[in-house]
Amino acid sequence: MSSIAEQIKVLDNLPGVYQFYDVDEKLLYVGKAKKLKNRVASYFNKKKFENGKTKAMVGKVAKIKTIHLDSEIDALLLENKLIKEYQPKYNIQLKDDKTYPWICIKNELFPRIFYTRKKIKDGSAYFGPYPSVKMVKTVIEMAKKCFEIRSCNHVLTKEKIEKGEFNTAVDFYIGNCKGCCQGKVTVSSYNERIQHVKAAL
Known part of the structure; x- marks a missing residue:
């Protein structure tokens, strides 16, 4: 499997959804971005994290998948669909308010x-x-x-x-x-x- 740096290098700066997987290909997190490459890279360029859960998640990421979409709105809708369908561990844990709208x-x-x-x-x-x-x-x-x-x-x-x-x-x-x-x-x-x-x- 390619290193994280190599996987990020080939990403495009297009709107879309990104998915982080661990070494066993278990889905850890789903996110959306206006510019996929910049957003994904930002996780791995940080020296300080907002909280320990984000740091723990980043340390487990072994594989990155992206889905290109036409707009940020399309990305938002697909992000929501994937989160509801797969309930990724860190989408749930990183949510401050557990009562979803x-x-x-x-x-x-x-x-x-x-x-x-x-x-x-x-x-x-x-x-x-x-x-x-x-x-x-x-x-x-x-x-x-x-x-x-x-x-x-x-x-x-x-x-x-x-x-x-x-x-x-x-x-x-x-x-x-x-x-x-x-x-x-x-x-x-x-x-x-x-x-x-x-x-x-």
């Missing part, structure tokens, strides 16, 4: 999408867990933008919408909201968008 699609009229650390049995759909809040926020913002999901926190009902009880948010005027609270969106068309979000998650 979930994406919730609320069981309600014109469902909201938000992140939470608690799963409630109320018929809502949950996706995750994700390794970081930053990742969750990025995914949620992408979903809202791509599928035109409402960003307000109104608890909408048919009766309240018909009575005009809700004020129009700024997002409506700048085109980021289609006006669910104003009766400008049908339930069926909105639910179709929600199904697209679920399929993407």
Whole structure:
């Protein structure tokens, strides 16, 4: 097997995901990077580590694998998928907060999408867990933008919408909201968008 220095030397500075394996080819850690070579090399150029667990992990790395992707967002999504699938030892141990965030699609009229650390049995759909809040926020913002999901926190009902009880948010005027609270969106068309979000998650 090539040395770590030799493995790093042939890496490209492209967006993607990197995976660290030990001598028995057991997956230790999964990470993402905008520039793979720079990020991977940074682990092995350090004289001081943030904590003992990172130092211990680096000392066990015998093999490095990378997956090139088109963008940092693609890398973030694949990183999350691999962590959930394989549960690498050091992704878990290096996490300060052991309560991972979930994406919730609320069981309600014109469902909201938000992140939470608690799963409630109320018929809502949950996706995750994700390794970081930053990742969750990025995914949620992408979903809202791509599928035109409402960003307000109104608890909408048919009766309240018909009575005009809700004020129009700024997002409506700048085109980021289609006006669910104003009766400008049908339930069926909105639910179709929600199904697209679920399929993407």
